[in-house]
Amino acid sequence: MNDPQPPVLFETSPGSSREDVAPASSFLAELNPLQLEAVTHRGGHCLVLAGAGSGKTRVLTHRIAWLIAERNIDPAKICAVTFTNKSAGEMRNRVRRLLGPGKSEAWLLTFHAMGLRLLREWTEEAFSSATGASGSPLRDAGKAGGKGDAWLPPSGFTIYNHDASLAVWKQCQSALRLSTRDHDPGRMFSLCSRAVSRLEDPSSWDSANQDYDRRVAGRVWKEYRAAMRAAGAVDFDDLLVLPLHLMAQHPPLRAHTAARFQQLLIDEYQDTNRIQYRLIQTLLGNDSELMVVGDEDQCIYRWRGADLNNVLDFQNDFPGASVVRLEQNYRSTQPILSAAGSLVANNRQRLGKSLWTEREGGESPIFVQCATDREEAQWIARRISEMHTAKLSDIAILYRTHAQSRQIEEVFIGKRIPHRVVGGQRFFARREVRDVLAYLQLLVRDDDLALRRAIATPSRGIGPKTIAALGNVTAGSSAAAALRQLADGAEPERSFREAGFSPAIAERLLAFGRLLSSLRGVAAKKPVADLIGTTIERSGYTALLERGENTDDRLGNLGELASAAKEIVSDGAEIATSKTEVQRPATKHGADDVNASGDRPGKFDELRSFLDRLALLADADTDRDGVEGVRLMTLHAAKGLEFNVVFLAGMEEELFPHATSLAGGDVEEERRLCYVGMTRARQRLFLSAARSRRVNGRERWLEPSRFISEIDPRLIVVRDYLNPRAAGSKDYVPNSFSGLGGRTGKRKRSNNPAYRQQPAHDSLRASPNKTAPVKFTGSTRPAIATDLLEGSTVVHPTFGPGKITVTSGSGEKLKLTVRFRKTGTKTVIAKFAKLEVPD
DNA sequence: ATCGTTGCTCTTTTT
């Protein structure tokens, strides 16, 4: 990483000199001078901007310890926001280790968990007693908005995860008679979600100047929001948006809440979105201090609304804020660091940074291209078998898409290599897991989505019509509530009949209602793990699985769910603050009564918090340290982690960078993702590609990723594995990739026209995907601000000459839309683009 | 009214 020193964008505040602080706490000795400066920063906000492995997370951890030990800050007034629950847990442990035993009451959580916690705490009662207000100020604040942005969920509210939210969305869509063929629900939902995370309001998209997609999506979104509120449910976005709007519309609530956030620390700031930024702003009190840490090269969530401007504008947003840059990498060896640096240097949208390591020596990253995805997996397996030293859990295989894990897993199973696929949502998206969770959900609250799912598995002769009829039994009450009331009331048979159900249907409904009651009885006494077992027995779910296929796998997954329950519940007990137990008061609002359990405390709260925490589980959260086995996960899930040995599998065009990013998407983000992956490695880094790969059942023919050729060729070793006999025999430096083409003629599938159409490619460097710079003949000079006006001609180092058609923003944020003569219209950030103008 | 089967489509990353 021998980048020229980047332009100084931020001056480090001279006020926070290191000498001010005597490192009385021994743990400060574990920091280098720049880290120490950041950790002990006082009196203002601070951005730590630094590359991979430079100890940003360590700075946060030590700062928390320092705030408590040296500045005597009440831990309850410290909040650190991390990207996953797992990293929050690790941070909690490290702080404990630094400070010694003693409970840390600091909030260490994710943004979503924070939103949840606030919403759970903000009951009318809690608020009234804290502020002396009377009446229902919160609820009224929500109503006063008119637009309905602010909404205080009823106390029994639940979180719908992506699947559940999408199910609601689909219902709304079909209620509006919008076919899912013409209007992809997932697309529309994510369109709205992205908009919401940019603080846009999709319900205002009905105006004529919106494009068709948005108008339609906006219509569905209004229905969706109404349906979610009627169900007493919040989605992931709500967890951020609702607290924001509630505080905005109710200043005393904001003041009351902000008082707790005297010290706010944010990890992975480069991947925060606009709402999160606003939340941070809203939560800061007058004398609060904010520290954010981030790395613009590791921003990998722009596709879901992460906004790099949060980092770029930090000093504008928080005037007087300091910036500390860390430059020493403690994680990787020089060759790995250099290779990663040379890759990400291909991005234009970056500030640039220098990063060095004392870990001289070490082996160069190795790239190998295999014939097929299966051979790729076998190659990886072989490399792992050959490593005698490494602990398996210190090895990670990272890939772009989940689908890639299958092939690797199969090979690993065959070769008996212990491994773990990390990916929580994957696990919780399994059918059997979702089915059982629907039952659990039903025990806790009257949830129609859960009712529909549970009542149909195993099938009980009750379908959509009957459930709709249940929903109409009592106006304004859910089908689940009606069922519970009818079945649990006196003379249920008569009630059902009077409600208009035929005897046969009534009998089935009653049987199901009684099943739920009996399970509620169990839920009130037994731990969640036991409850799961009882549920699948009594509901006939076990029997259903035994009749079907993959019985053992599926039962095994439910066993895992039960053991996850044990772990999560015991974790939760440790983390819980007294306020987590929100006792629900009798509510006057009928629609708010979504609680199916009555007021029985204890085990029910445990079950509720278990369900809450499941909904918020990140992929990375499902990994349990200490369990042996190679880790398999997506690159996204690997963010923030480190391993001795890292394999990046599937380094192929259209897979990585993914095809969607090539078609007008964000290739730079893919490159950052690759950078993130490479920099997870401490000692060894292997990159691999397959020449042909099964993608959705079809065999596809793929070129090696451009990222391989973008890495400085002196920093990566290319091995030929197309012929296994030659594997490892010859290392050579890739000035040309010739020789990688062998062996394909033998393949059976070579009659497939798709194969024959592929031109023989013998030089990766000549890949058409690699953009050759467009030359501008004529003399130019670097552009200055006054050159960059609409209509002026500029010259871009890669795209060549073009005319500015639109400008937006100003200063560091100045963005230009330029119609390039050769390469079409593109939007560039003036600061990054190294533009020139004709002299 | 409900349930299971068939045939079709589209394929990223996630809190």
Place this chain on the structure above:
DNA sequence: GAGCAACGAT
């Protein structure tokens, strides 16, 4: 390979 709409059987 999963999810879904549409169909036909119960």
